[in-house]
Amino acid sequence: MEESARLSAVDYVVFVALLAASLLIGLVHAIYSKRKSARDLLVASKGELGVFSIGLSISASYLSAVTILGTPSEVYTYGVEYWQGMLGIPIAAICASYLFMPIFYPLKITSIYEYLELRYRGKAVRVMGCVSFMITETLSLGIATYAPALAISAVTGMPEYASILLSFAVCILYTSIRQLRPEMVDDFGALSPGLEPLQPNPFTSHPCHNPSRDAKRTHDDLPPNRCSPPHVLQGGLRTVVWTDVLQSVFMFVGLLCVIIIGADHAGGMSRVWGKAEESGRINFLDFGADPFQRQNVWSLVSNFVILWTAALGCRQASLQRHWSSPTLSRARMAVYLSLPGTLLIISCACLAGLVVYGNYADCDPKTNGDIEKIDEIVPYFILQHMGDLKGLPGLFVASLFGGALSTMSSILNSIPAVTMEDIVLQIWKGKQFSERQRKLLVRLLSVGFGGLGVGVALGVAQLQGILQVCLSLIGIMNGPILGLFVASIFLPFVNTLGACLGTITGTVMSAWIGMGGWILEVTATSSALAFSTEGCELLNRSSHAFYGSASDVSLAPRRLRTPDLLRRPAEGYEQVYTISYLLLPHIGLGITLLVSIVVSLLSGGHKEIGDIDEKLVNGTVLRLFSGCRKSNKDPMSSSEKGVDLERF
Template identity: 30%
Template sequence: MNEDISIYTGKKNEFRTLDYVLFSLMFVASAVIGFYHAYRDRKKRDIDDFHLGGRKMHPIPVSLSLAATFLSALTLLGTPSEIYTNGTMFYWTVVGMLIATAGAAHVFVPIFYRLNYTSCFQYFETRFGVTVRLIASVLFLLQTLVYMGFVLYAPSLAFEAVTGVSLWGCLIGTAAVCTLYTTLGGMKTVLWTDALQFTIMVVGLLAVLIEGSKSVGGFSEAWRIASENGRIEFLDFSPDPRTRHSVWTVAIGSSFFWLYLYGVNQAQVQRACSLPTLRRAQVALWLNYPGLLLIVTLVSMIGVVVYGIYHPCNPVKAKLIDRNDQLLPLFVLDSLGKVPGLAGVFIACVFSAGLSTISSGLTAMSAVILEDYIKPIAKRTCADAITKHGIAISKLIVVITGAIQFGVAVLISKFTGLILQFSYSMYAITAGPIFGLFISGMLFPWTNQIGAIAGFLLSVAFMCWLGLGSLIEKPPSLKPTLPTYTYGCFKNLNASFTTNTTLSVMTSSMTMASPMMSSTSAAVAEEPMLFDFYRISYQWYTGLGMIVCVFIAVCVSFLTCHTDPKTIDSRLMCPIFDVLFPWLPEKIRKPLRFGVIYGRTDEPNGDFKVRLDDVTCQVNTEAKRHDNSSLVVEENLSTKL
């Protein structure tokens, strides 16, 4: 192992001038893209140009944007820390991503694309009424603000650790730049800056992996060290939902989370609808998966390298850093700080991941607030003003929400712990009920408004009980914690640490294995029964919230005069068994449509015409807006059902 790394020598590599220059260029490039699109589209007044890129985007930048958006700075900073602490089982999330990509491309996106909505919550008003639309969109806005706070905080934390610049300064600068270029150019700017930022992410991660592997004597050596210390594990098939990370927990449990993100999340719906055809939208989703796989693989490999370097001396126990989330920034200073410019590339990589997620959240919230709140209120009084000044109003919303998410990030900076799990848990608590509401409407034709409201509210209450209860009670894990060591901290010990301090840290870590385990076992025997409930893995939160919402919604609907499937507008439904099992004979698939009549020539609302063949599926949609608000859609659809 390279003996020059700072954890052993106490020498701290510094952030040089070249690093600052390379880091700043990323911000400058993002701002330039914003100014360019603001100037180019200065004469356009159609609100679709700001929120949907004029529906003329190309699949390549959209696919890169999707990958960059949902793999945020939390992933880049949190995954190496997760693998250092708990091992490689988290890597099974790539299976969940694959399931989600297929489900989103062929189940959810076709519905949103044909409905031609700007806000995905317009679906709820068409299906259940305005009340459901409003309560779901309120929860989405709260969810997005909190999550963006985490995403803004994560790269700022990294920058503070690497450069010593105040966390407040990092937060202000990042929020200001991101809000600026999003306000200037809207969706077009967001998509093209995301494409640039994805490229920077890949370059930065490769630099960290290559140079870091050299520090530990090669990636194979890091793998050997991690394997000998229990960090390399892929075959935990425990069916117990209390197992934090198992094959089923991560691969299947996380698939619900990713299905929510790629299937019904507003940021994804806007990207899918920014493409000129449904087929291109599906292509963009599938092209996004290799990007997801690449990023997750790189950060997981970096996590193995980080453990290979720091396994003799846990930096948190040695008080070199305050929390596990700072492991990767410390590692970057140790491995890349010796090479001018590489630390700057890494910080640009982390900030790129954060900026892409924040800008997507800002455009999503702007569209939701305008479409779900401002337009309905102004429809009867000042519809002309909304049409004329819609872009200006949307930009003002971006500025306001940017300021609010800065405040949320400041509050989050007071928390400690693994930001990946904490942010994932908080997001999943709210994602499950929203996802369940869409599933109740799209797959279960009997669901009515009363059932939808009951299922949604009770699911939110249930998930708050589970999520907040587990965070407050913090029941001890049934699986022993993987050990960490401090014996290596004696080598060339930093002068700022005393021998007594290190001895006490080392003693506490060495005694973890026996007395702690026995006391934990005794505590488990006497603990409250609810602790087993609170131990359910956070990876199941989205799926559990979805199941609770759907179950209650359907049950309550049958108790309160359920909707007749024959009266349902088939545009709002997905013939799920036709999508999943198209090879089944018609006599089997027909009853599995639950009475919904697909292919009617007169939908209930009278503005959608469908003609069915038994041959292939071709969709040609022509839409134009008139009278400032009405939409005439003529669509010829031939589908083999």
Template identity: 30%
Template sequence: MAAGQHFFGPWDYVVLVIVLLISASIGVYYRFTGGKQKTMQEYLLADKNMSIIPVAFSLMASFMSAITLLGVSSENYTFGIQFIVINISYGIFTPVAAYLYLPVFFKLQATSAYEYLERRFGKASRLAASLSYTLQMTLYMGVVLYAPALALEALTGISKVAAILSVGLVCTFYSTIGGMKAVLITDVFQSLLMFAAVFSVIIYAVIDKGSFDEIWNIAERGNRTDLLNFNPDPTERHSWFSLIIGGGITFLSLYAVNQTQVQRYLTVKDLKRAQTALWLNWPILTCLSLSTSFSGLAIYSKYAACDPVKAKVINSPDQLMPLYVVDTMGDIPGLSGLFVAGIFSASLSTVSAAVNSLAAVTIEDYYKPLYKSIFGKSLSEKTIAIQSKLIALLFGLLCLAVAFLAQFLGGVLQASLTIFGVVGGPLLALFTLGMFTTTANEKGSLFGLLCGISFALWMAFGNPKPPLPALPVTTEGCSSVFTNVTVVAEPQLTRATTQQQEYFWLYKVSYLYNGVFGLLSTYIIGYVASLVINKIKGVSTQNLDPHLFITPIARRLERTMDIPLNTKELSDSQEELNGKYEVNGKY
């Protein structure tokens, strides 16, 4: 393949258009036949009648999509296979999310997860958390739109600007018309496309090199198979400690308290089915993660003698997988188009789900309370349904603008995990303060949240940052890999440029610990501040609603009251319970 040459023929465009039409047609079908979205419950919660399998696939597809395909493969190519250890953390923390956090949300049965915070603390905490979530998801969707733009640029020669606009506008259209039921069903179809894209890379590499063993041997010679980094130093980018602890906190911030996932849990009929869907999500997620990680080694087996980034064939490591597809399988009609469709449609599912959730948060947490306080009456269901779609449209356009800034955040995988850590860790701590302690109050918890987010932002975006410890690459064999590639010799480093620069310790900490530090600072400061405030005011922690706490604490509280903790009984008496218990000293 010549540098800058792109193989994206007519059949590739045909396949791409067909796949996108299938995705769009599923959305349109459920828009007009799946209950016709007459109510907000139909539009945002799929009328609570979804089956387990599509929900499980959707839980995986919501936050993996194109970022997994591009980011995880380039991560393993550039830094080695150590990243696969993060899958262990998913298994460790799945029961924590399923049996501690999820029952609380399921008993609440609220469209917005942040309604819990108002019930537990007050309106200010609900508003602060929902605003933080809005910021988090807007930034994340910018990265999600930017990732497929990289793929389209590498495969088709389309500029990033044109690619972001084309992907973003389609995503905005789809997410505006599609309800939650359409999103869940298309997630299954689009997940299969993601697996097909990854497996095509692995299968071709095995055929090309003769066996899995040969791919592994090439990776081993390139020092990319080390899995035994147990260094507890938090400045170590990836080790068992950072991947399990940091990855676990990131997992909880996404699968335990994130509005996008909580909204999915509530699309099934009961708590047991929601927990089953979450457990089923783990092997699906792990299978995609492991196969995508191995695809990074498969790509390295092709370019071990000539790194495409160093040779200036591509501009970013995140373009390695698209380059490999076009370089090795570009002469097969339609295959490049299928690969791009997998990335494209995966981003569609992620953005449509996120925009749907952002619309729910905006309607429930901002618009309805504001409208009622100004006009003294509630909005009609028809008005809410129309305005929620307009809000979804506005969020789609906003995320389109953010996508143009995503290139300044570094690699797509690290950028997405950094965003989740900075906001997700402190938000997880806020919910944990509410569910795991009876001491926490609103003022103390909000003070902790402010400190936690500020500290995590300082860690993540403070400067200067040390360079990433990428493994060595070479361009010595470029003549046998690419044609018409001229490798420019690297400039000789002088003594001044080779001197070790000193960095502030906090800026050297692994990006995976952003969420951990944010969670700890929010929780500790919030708890201590609440304790002090309670002591000063002489506030008692009695008369708290047991249904707002994790089961062990709830059982202890309900033993002091004549109130059943049974979920079925709760559903029949929720309104009575809501008015009976004290929240922040007010009835």
């Protein structure tokens, strides 16, 4: 193997330097934050951030290592079909802005799961929501761990399991530095142990996290402005916003380098587009309605609508940014301002996939044995075509690792805190944990969930297509979660029993279908396109192989092949497991709503509509059920109060 096949010494220096800089910045912020009060660190969460800054942060938060590695390989393999999915993002932004934000924004709560306790007047649904959150974030942790590990393995030759363990070890170190200031609230709004109340609260010992202990208390009984919206470790939301943006700029620059340098090597964008068109990769506007087809316009757009509505409307991290806006209208504007950046990121990632294909149209590296996984195509391309620009590959890998590191650390901070406050302290209500015991429990939970994340990463490493795996796992969990919040806001007759059974059933069914296909190794109707190795003979004589020397690679050209043919077709009952992975959130959402409706009606949920605080459900829907509503409030008081039209 030639030297250019791996990172150079300069690249290693750049990689280590940037990684050390990330750790140093975290240490400086941790030390600096000790000089400031918790109230001072809340300043960025009181509306001081502009809508442009918040919108930029929302865009940056979705530029991840999975986007950089997975999207180009998806387009390289299946063509530009995936590009059409982004048409669903503006629709999702409108849904989140007008269906969910008008409910959550005025409540001035810290955790979105607190809404579930207020809505159902009990802790059962809130605990279930927190458990779903923990599962989702653990899966996200595994994917976030695997993505940079894949890049490191590809450019260094390190075994994947070793790079995964290395990523986890560095993340633990980074998280430990961030936890030097434990009296903070993490990125997801979960209270870290040790935070003292900013204002006395007669209802709860933790003013920023637990709602009333009285199941009958409504939102009107909450102390006004009892706590500002959640801030984050190391200097508040402002730090996270600009850290997200800075790390994303490096990754975005890397994408632009791939596009510009790759197009130049391929002979220009017109030649890249021509090669893609010849191979059938310019495959827009497939309006087929077959649910067993891997992807088409309908499944792509609707998948993006569901997942992005859940992300923008029902995800703690996004709501945290919404709450930092001074008004609801400005929060909406921030979401809309995030759209150009988000769409640009996805477009550049798709275009990078076409450019990479333009360079390897006649010699597919995976078929030729140069790489082991198609997700390694971007690191391979960077080393082969940009390796002479010393330091640039190292910068690119460091940016991937840095962005993933921030995500992993935030998750390892948030899950233990949520577990402590919503699970552990609820189970042992009468037990008084000392500060030392709480900190020890949180650290043990961090290591435990980190170990689970490593297990997920090792499992993901056995699968092909990191983008598909990511969308499948997120779809399995987010479909039912969105269904839970839709039922809570728009179906006032849904009760605790219906919400719990509906969410559990929806999650189990979507997981059963999604994971069954992986276990049985059956495939949906293939839309993968052919690869060629007809031009590899000349390249094999003049170039290195990414894994092993050129002498280890056969010089004979190979036939075109389709990757999905490596998996066998389904037979009999196995056909159900070949439903498109893009429809998994539809299944979870639909089953959650159906079971919630049926169970709630059978258990008398329609009789409880009058007990629901009108601020917790959609006003238009509530008026439709006015015949079932038995309000205990003074009619004159209700009429004087009027209707807040901004909610609609």
